[in-house]
Amino acid sequence: MPKIFLIGNIALRDDIDDALSTSGFFVTKIENFDKALSVNYNETDLLIIDKKQSREPSLRKLIKITKNIPKIIISENLSTKGFGFWLKEPFTYPLFSPGIKEIKHFIDRLLREKKTFFDNTKLKNELSLAQREINFYEDVSKTLTSSLDLGNSLKKVMERIKDMTKAEAWSILLIDQETGDLVFEKMESKKAKVIRKFRLKIGEGIAGWVAQEGIPLIVPDVTKDKRFFGEIDKAIHFKTKSLLCVPIKSQNQVIGVLELVNKKTGNPFKKDDLDLVIRIIDQLAIAIERTSLYQRMKELAITDDLTKLFNTRYLNRTIEVEIQRASRYNTSVSLIFMDIDYFKNVNDRHGHLIGSKILVEMAQLLLKSLRTVDIVARYGGDEFVIVLPQTSPDAAAQIAERMRKAIEDYTFLKKEGYLLKLTASFGVASYPESAKTKEDLIRLADEAMYRVKYHTRNAVYAIV
Structure with missing residues (x-):
């Protein structure tokens, strides 16, 4: 049921009230603007106002709180004086001494206009939101594929x-x-x-x-x-x-x-x-x-899949770069070859899965024992190679000894309950002190490591 307020003396005519009530409107009468200001206009469909109320000082306040509510302004004569302010407002019509039929016609017209306006506004908002969502999905798609x-x-x-x-x-x-x-x-x-x-x-x-x-x-x-x-x-x-x-x-x-x-x-x-x-x-x-x-493919290209250390491809490239740097700045680069002692016995006794877990722990232990500038690579099987940039033969031997001691003191696979003790053999060579080329450096460090492995094991041999 549409809700209409009648405001002012002329709007309080009984014939208007009776005609609108019998036509299915819910009608409320208000004597003047001062009383109208205290009314709750939620869900109000239309106001019918006596033009004489335009002289009231509370006019602006009422217009502010009833904005976008359709209004019919009724005048007793043909004078346009007092209409100017009202006509600046949307959904407002002036009527001169109107009959009931004319009032009902404009009520229907204003309610249709208001519905059309708000339907259009709703459609515009929905269109704007839809366009915003389309732009959002397009941006997301571009971002994720680019x-x-x-x-x-x-x-x-x-x-x-x-x-x-x-x-x-x-x-x-x-x-x-x-x-x-x-x-x-x-x-x-x-x-x-x-x-x-x-x-x-x-x-x-x-x-x-x-x-x-x-x-x-x-x-x-x-x-x-x-x-x-x-x-x-x-x-x-x-x-x-x-x-x-x-x-x-x-x-x-x-x-x-x-x-x-x-x-x-x-x-x-x-x-x-x-x-x-x-x-x-x-x-x-x-x-x-x-x-x-x-990312996985990229990592696999330079890292060992099991230990996540660098692989031989990256190792060879690094040795070349470090030798060139050592030559340019007249410094040394040292290489450590390391092999786990009796690792085959571990695999034979406990299985290859346990062997693999030991290699992973060994990789982490080596990384913790070295500087951030040092490069650790898995050379294959249970062999590891460490590149030490700007490191003299004596310093490299000390680093190797430190790693040997760390491995000897470490207990592997504690969490799994195996409590395994291991040792390792180390060989050290340096450029340009003992080797003149990359191939020489790798060969000499490897030979030094095997010299330990075939004699005492759990030791360091450095070519200085």
């Missing part, structure tokens, strides 16, 4: 998603293929280093639950959800209120989780936010898979 830098691509895409959903923060968690844990790959936070220390088991926290179940989830209030993992909030002094989580899938397998945190409006996330994310999640998954594969 770069193999996963971190940069994720950041650009998530910033757009954040803008579209009015999210306060975001994060991308990916499943670590080795441990199966969810790790924070990319996020928007000044305390990213702290957050990266956290790992979630599958099923742990809301993100872990989404990864386990493979279905999206909106949590309007995390304080009412027992699955919420609050340790991260405590660590970074943050308050998570609402969450939106969507699984990232590749070939029907969950590879990660996209997480949006808190809407800036203070309201929880809605289905529209979820729908927007779901429309781009497959593209995001493809980009993650593509860049991860590219």
